[in-house]
Amino acid sequence: MKKSLLLAMAGLLVFWSCGDQDLKEEMPALKNQDELKVTFPEALNSSKRSGSGRLENQIAATLNASLFASTPYKVSDVHVCTLADANAIVNVETVDKQFESTLPSRWVPGDTRRNWNGDNDLKDIDWLSFTPFAIANGTYNADPIYQAMYNKWETGGFCKTVNIDRSPYDLTMGNPSLILGIGGLPPAAEPLADVSVIGFLPASIFNSIFGSPNVLGVAFSFVFTDPVTGEPTKTTRGKEDKAFTEVWFNNGFTWSNGAAPGKIDLESVILHEFGHTLNLGHFGILQRFTINGTSKLVYQPVNTMNAIYIGEPRNFLGPNDKGNFCEAWGSWPWN
Numbered sequence: 251m252k253k254s255l256l257l258a259m260a261g262l263l264v265f266w267s268c269g270d271q272d273l274k275e276e277m278p279a280l281k282n283q284d285e286l287k288v289t290f291p292e293a294l295n296s297s298k299r300s301g302s303g304r305l306e307n308q309i310a311a312t313l314n315a316s317l318f319a320s321t322p323y324k325v326s327d328v329h330v331c332t333l334a335d336a337n338a339i340v341n342v343e344t345v346d347k348q349f350e351s352t353l354p355s356r357w358v359p360g361d362t363r364r365n366w367n368g369d370n371d372l373k374d375i376d377w378l379s380f381t382p383f384a385i386a387n388g389t390y391n392a393d394p395i396y397q398a399m400y401n402k403w404e405t406g407g408f409c410k411t412v413n414i415d416r417s418p419y420d421l422t423m424g425n426p427s428l429i430l431g432i433g434g435l436p437p438a439a440e441p442l443a444d445v446s447v448i449g450f451l452p453a454s455i456f457n458s459i460f461g462s463p464n465v466l467g468v469a470f471s472f473v474f475t476d477p478v479t480g481e482p483t484k485t486t487r488g489k490e491d492k493a494f495t496e497v498w499f500n501n502g503f504t505w506s507n508g509a510a511p512g513k514i515d516l517e518s519v520i521l522h523e524f525g526h527t528l529n530l531g532h533f534g535i536l537q538r539f540t541i542n543g544t545s546k547l548v549y550q551p552v553n554t555m556n557a558i559y560i561g562e563p564r565n566f567l568g569p570n571d572k573g574n575f576c577e578a579w580g581s582w583p584w585n
């Protein structure tokens with residue numbers, strides 16, 4: 251375990267010991283993420299949410315009508331990464347087909363609205379790790395994997411144009427999620443970085459919000475809105491101006507270092523979700539081939555931005571990942 255994490259945990263214990271008596275009795279020893287209660291807005295509960303269309307659009311609309319009804323930013327899109335559901339794909343040839351090279355929103359270089367961490371460097375993309383939840387299954391410290399996967403995008407995408415920098419985080423900065431409540435931590439008033447990697451959250455949160463046990467991770471992209479019209483501002487090439495992104499992972503799965511049967515590869519899913527934070531969409535067609543009664547799922551072309559995890563490693567950048575990264579970032583910071 252990293253020293254910084256231990257320090258963060260120690261800080262948390264101190265924080266709690268200052269809490270009110272009732273709370274202290276209820277949660278006498280705060281040792282790990284399991285004891286930090288995560289809550290979500292009731293409006294997001296899948297059993298209560300109304301509306302039709304894609305689930306992701308319903309969630310975005312619900313958030314924009316509730317938590318973000320009067321903020322200077324709103325949710326532009328929600329990308330959900332799912333595990334292939336063997337029961338749901340029986341007798342289907344083409345299982346999924348998505349060719350969205352880049353998202354409708356993009357980061358704007360020099361955007362003074364986006365100086366979240368106060369470093370005044372508006373030509374980089376800053377990300378933070380919410381350290382108490384960076385431990386998958388209470389076992390794997392994903393923190394160094396976050397760093398390695400951002401390095402992979404930064405240096406492996408062919409277009410080495412943008413600096414992707416880690417922004418420091420400690421618990422005195424509060425809860426970095428603008429959607430979730432984290433018991434004992436005051437919510438940050440504004441985003442703390444361009445990308446807040448909230449980490450590995452209880453499965454119950456995913457089950458309640460997405461109404462499915464198959465969601466591995468999700469990236470919420472927020473864009474700035476015009477204070478008068480409430481519509482997204484667009485200062486570059488007709489794309490919405492990205493404000494910040496929040497990433498969650500589902501701790502209900504069995505995670506592993508490397509693809510293995512019944513387990514989910516940490517690097518593959520982290521690299522994928524970080525692709526969304528860097529403006530990439532889902533790319534590829536998933537088909538099911540049946541030969542002599544045996545079915546096999548095959549993605550074409552193979553990319554980390556394939557929408558559905560089919561048990562194969564995706565901890566590398568495929569040809570379209572690289573090409574789409576260049577589409578998104580090739581001219582940075584001269585957009």
Ligand SMILES: [Zn+2]
Nearest residue numbers: 329330331557
């Ligand atoms: Zn995805």
